[in-house]
Amino acid sequence: MAENITNKDIVKEENLVFKKTSLFTEKPLSYCPGCGHGTAHRLVLETIEEMGIQSETIGIAPVGCSVLAYEFMDIDMQQAAHGRAPALATAIKRLYPEKFVFTYQGDGDLAAIGTAETIHACNRGENIVIIFVNNGIYGMTGGQMAPTTLPGMKSSTSPYGREVISMGNPLKMTELVAQLPGTYYVTRQAVHTPGAVRKAKKAIKQAFENQKLNKGVSFVEIVSNCNSGWKMEPVQANEWMVENMFPFYPLGDIKVPAEQ
């Protein structure tokens, strides 16, 4: 009998296992093929959909590749000046304490120009979620070196690889904010394999759930690829990320609430 089953028999509404969340707008994502931003967007939206908080969530879009996040997410959104998303999120959360407020930022936004805003918002313990997508490069502007670029990693402004003597050390933002008393939950995840995606989803959900507790910032870093900036094919970029990014940016929870 099994041999006679055709795709038409399987593709029916009652057999549906997974479909694109309805919180995505109809606009096609502007990201390069294989970019982790799309998956990160989806996990945030799926979390919001599952928690049933579409009308109670306000997101803050950054400057960078994901500047157009408000075009793709069917929720209320603001777009902040470069790096100022945590400051804007602070204002929104204080004005609407009952809303769920999150920022969605890249490494050029959060770890370079927005360092002060990020550290102070985390230190003040603002009750927000920060989603930090780290691909070690300025993707949108042409692959320039970012504070998170690895030692020896090639970018358009470090064509012979980042030299620590002249260009300094990379910045581990997530470990840095984990030291601050205002952060409640700090974790680092990735979205390159199905297992990693499921773990990242769990972490993002935990971060949004934490907002109900009023305990401080929940900070989720997602180590991602930038195949255009790294000059690689998407699958190759993911492999490179596993070999090079993960030893420097190890995945896992960095700060978990004490009672867990």
Added chain:
Amino acid sequence: MAKVKGSIVVNIERCKGCGVCVPACPTEVIALHDEVNGKGYHYAYMANPEACTGCANCAMVCPDAVITVYRMKVNE
């Protein structure tokens, strides 16, 4: 014995042909098509549909969420 059969539907025009779903598939069902879509990308398709179990791993890693997954139990 009940067996699980799956199937995927790819939104061809939205697929960017990144191929991230290809290594994610545990049963090697997915490949990139020789033909291209309207944007010129070699879109993902089920090259080996018999082996699909509907595990949704491909959909998990698809950055553009173009894959819809179906699964049903089949009694042999």
